[in-house]
Amino acid sequence: MASEVVEVEGHIIDSLILAKILDVILDSGADYNMLDFQIGRTSVDPSRARLEVTADDDDLLAALVAELHIHGANRVSTGDAVTAFADLDGVLPEGFYSTTNLATEVRLHGRWVAVANPEMDCGLVVRPDGQLRTIPMHRVRVGDAIVVGTEGVRVRPMARPRGPSPFEFMNSDVSSEKPKELLVSQVAERMRLARAAGGRILAVCGPAVVHTGAAPDLARLVRAGWIDVLFAGNGFATHDIESNVLGTSLGVPLVGSQPLEGAHSNHLRVINEVRRRGSIAKAVADGFIPGGVLHDCVRLGIPYVLAGSVRDDGPLPDVVTDMVEAADAMRELIPGVAVALMLASTLHAIATGNLLPAGVETFCVDINQAVVTKLADRGSHQALGIVTDAGLFLRSLADHLVPA
Amino acid sequence: MCPPVHFGVLYEINPWMHREVKVDADRTREQWDGLVTNLRAAGAEIELLDPQPELPDLVFTANAGTVNHGVFVPSRFRHAERQPEVPHFVAWFEKAGYRVRPLPDGVSQEGAGDTLPFREVFLSGYRLRSDAGAHSPLSRLIGAAVRPIELVDPRCYHLDITFCPLDDRRALIAPHFWDAYGRKVVEALVPEPFALEDEEVLAFCANSVVVGTNIVMPSCPPRVGRQLESWGFDVAVSPMDEFQKGGGACRCLTLALDVAVGPPAG
Numbered sequence: 001m002a003s004e005v006v007e008v009e010g011h012i013i014d015s016l017i018l019a020k021i022l023d024v025i026l027d028s029g030a031d032y033n034m035l036d037f038q039i040g041r042t043s044v045d046p047s048r049a050r051l052e053v054t055a056d057d058d059d060l061l062a063a064l065v066a067e068l069h070i071h072g073a074n075r076v077s078t079g080d081a082v083t084a085f086a087d088l089d090g091v092l093p094e095g096f097y098s099t100t101n102l103a104t105e106v107r108l109h110g111r112w113v114a115v116a117n118p119e120m121d122c123g124l125v126v127r128p129d130g131q132l133r134t135i136p137m138h139r140v141r142v143g144d145a146i147v148v149g150t151e152g153v154r155v156r157p158m159a160r161p162r163g164p165s166p167f168e169f170m171n172s173d174v175s176s177e178k179p180k181e182l183l184v185s186q187v188a189e190r191m192r193l194a195r196a197a198g199g200r201i202l203a204v205c206g207p208a209v210v211h212t213g214a215a216p217d218l219a220r221l222v223r224a225g226w227i228d229v230l231f232a233g234n235g236f237a238t239h240d241i242e243s244n245v246l247g248t249s250l251g252v253p254l255v256g257s258q259p260l261e262g263a264h265s266n267h268l269r270v271i272n273e274v275r276r277r278g279s280i281a282k283a284v285a286d287g288f289i290p291g292g293v294l295h296d297c298v299r300l301g302i303p304y305v306l307a308g309s310v311r312d313d314g315p316l317p318d319v320v321t322d323m324v325e326a327a328d329a330m331r332e333l334i335p336g337v338a339v340a341l342m343l344a345s346t347l348h349a350i351a352t353g354n355l356l357p358a359g360v361e362t363f364c365v366d367i368n369q370a371v372v373t374k375l376a377d378r379g380s381h382q383a384l385g386i387v388t389d390a391g392l393f394l395r396s397l398a399d400h401l402v403p404a
Numbered sequence: 405m406c407p408p409v410h411f412g413v414l415y416e417i418n419p420w421m422h423r424e425v426k427v428d429a430d431r432t433r434e435q436w437d438g439l440v441t442n443l444r445a446a447g448a449e450i451e452l453l454d455p456q457p458e459l460p461d462l463v464f465t466a467n468a469g470t471v472n473h474g475v476f477v478p479s480r481f482r483h484a485e486r487q488p489e490v491p492h493f494v495a496w497f498e499k500a501g502y503r504v505r506p507l508p509d510g511v512s513q514e515g516a517g518d519t520l521p522f523r524e525v526f527l528s529g530y531r532l533r534s535d536a537g538a539h540s541p542l543s544r545l546i547g548a549a550v551r552p553i554e555l556v557d558p559r560c561y562h563l564d565i566t567f568c569p570l571d572d573r574r575a576l577i578a579p580h581f582w583d584a585y586g587r588k589v590v591e592a593l594v595p596e597p598f599a600l601e602d603e604e605v606l607a608f609c610a611n612s613v614v615v616g617t618n619i620v621m622p623s624c625p626p627r628v629g630r631q632l633e634s635w636g637f638d639v640a641v642s643p644m645d646e647f648q649k650g651g652g653a654c655r656c657l658t659l660a661l662d663v664a665v666g667p668p669a670g
Binding site for chain 1: 586
């Protein structure tokens with residue numbers, strides 16, 4: 001998407017010039033957002049309108065802006081962005097530009113430069129080579145050139161997803177009253193399209209994926225190459241391993257009936273054994289972990305980040321217990337992600353949502369509508385909530401993508 | 405007005421102009437003198453601008469600029485061929501005691517040819533010769549509202565070929581030569597419009613000069629004449645075919661100096 005701000009003034013209401021300009025914009029397939037509109041008090045006073053015009057691409061926009069100029073609307077010129085040097089490590093200069101997760105461009109030396117890695121709630125740093133990146137507060141170093149104020153910064157609104165899309169199908173971002181089978185088939189189609197376009201697929205998993213018996217279906221997707229990155233916590237990894245080593249998830253047999261005597265400590269014994277081996281990879285290598293999602297990730301070299309939390313048992317040796325480090329590790333794996341599946345996870349899903357650029361298609365599957373709504377509310381522009389049991393969802397998704 | 409001593413088709417900046425078509429100097433003078441006679445008979449007083457060699461279109465004084473309440477806003481011509489006319493117009497208006505207020509750089513605006521008063525506003529043609537962007541500064545300079553009308557046919561490159569205000573209620577209009585928005589603007593502004601047929605427009609019927617209830621026209625088909633007479637106008641016809649070779653007629657050869665729209669500008 002491309003956008004420009006144009007301004008038109010004069011007797012633009014009585015002369016229908018404003019109506020014409022708006023029609024010209026819409027007829028060209030572009031869209032507008034009225035930023036400011038001042039109506040003249042008397043018939044002699046001019047009125048003034050300032051519009052942000054957005055089009056699918058730069059060429060269309062340039063042609064449109066030229067046409068609008070004929071009708072008296074002029075591009076509003078913008079100055080270069082202002083930068084200030086950081087004077088403390090880990091601290092942004094006062095008045096820093098606070099980012100959104102939308103595609104963002106900054107005007108430097110008269111040229112619009114795209115931000116390489118959009119992420120919300122960060123600063124913007126201009127590297128000595130002219131590259132422009134988002135920078136989380138803790139990574140700021142003395143002397144970094146940080147964009148301050150909003151002058152010379154523009155945010156490009158989201159393009160509509162191309163191709164048949166569940167986003168169009170859904171009237172609201174969250175619904176528990178839609179046919180799930182249709183949604184699942186559309187999610188599968190979006191994954192196929194993303195993959196065909198070279199995009200990567202991220203799965204963010206909560207422990208309920210294992211409790212609901214869906215881990216084998218997720219593993220099926222991993223083995224078939226449908227998952228490129230995995231984010232989870234100590235719980236998901238522990239139960240995935242527990243279920244493959246002992247056949248239980250938090251002591252409950254996944255196949256069979258009753259809880260087993262003394263099985264409540266199964267997960268601790270498994271964590272202990274993995275800790276003894278030093279890492280999940282080593283536990284896979286020596287045969288302690290015979291199968292499961294993490295087993296398959298290790299075998300296939302699929303990168304994962306296990307982020308810790310304050311209530312973790314153990315934790316497993318792979319769990320990153322420094323939250324700042326964990327977020328940085330997740331950031332490293334986000335470039336190229338086009339589709340994110342948030343599966344029965346609240347904290348990891350929201351943490352991931354904060355890191356993702358707005359353009360990543362995010363499907364949040366949870367039995368609890370509140371989680372789904374919370375994620376959609378956090379400004380993930382293409383987040384679709386699917387209120388359903390993660391186990392049923394994953395089984396159906398795997399059946400679509402990896403037919404038996 | 406400016407006597408047609410140096411008039412001719414020396415370049416081509418509108419679809420009417422063809423350099424190979426020569427103008428007849430005697431007929432030109434005859435037609436211009438006839439126009440002056442008809443205008444004086446209608447009650448007009450006429451001021452003259454000295455003709456200048458190499459400025460054949462200086463005769464089309466309607467394009468000198470826009471006049472309102474003793475303020476003169478000189479034109480900014482789109483074509484380089486006519487730009488050298490501007491200092492001559494400015495000098496005349498300065499000498500005559502008008503307040504000369506220039507438009508900002510970077511916009512084209514071709515004066516009264518594209519800016520015609522109706523009741524409390526000016527209608528202003530744009531796209532072919534004048535820029536839409538000029539209407540807002542022009543409005544500030546002349547102290548009156550200006551409503552732009554998009555012109556869509558290069559043969560009618562100035563508004564004064566498509567619109568002739570007659571009085572506070574009536575006007576001759578050529579709606580086919582405006583875009584849909586322009587038509588609506590005129591429809592809302594003019595209570596009793598008379599729409600000209602395309603061939604009447606292309607015979608420059610609307611390029612007429614109104615003095616009170618007298619109207620001096622380059623041609624007047626019976627259909628138009630009957631309507632004008634039923635409204636109480638007296639029509640005088642001044643043939644203009646020599647000047648039409650340059651794309652102008654009666655109105656283009658004149659510039660009204662007594663325009664007073666809205667309250668006097670400060």
